[in-house]
Amino acid sequence: MKKKFFKILAKINKAILPSYTKKGLDISKATKFQLAIIGWKAIVTKNSLN
Numbered sequence: 001m002k003k004k005f006f007k008i009l010a011k012i013n014k015a016i017l018p019s020y021t022k023k024g025l026d027i028s029k030a031t032k033f034q035l036a037i038i039g040w041k042a043i044v045t046k047n048s049l050n
Helices: 002-016 032-049
Strands: none
Touching: 002 032
16 A cells, blocks of 8 residues: 555656656756755655665
């Protein structure tokens, strides 16, 4: 159940949230909001793969 929830959430994130790797964002110059989005996407991806 948990894995299925995170897989759905990962698809929603991919559709809605921006991809900073495609934009070439430098992590050292990222704002706190951008870092929060990167962290959120990492947590969701990690949980959807487990």
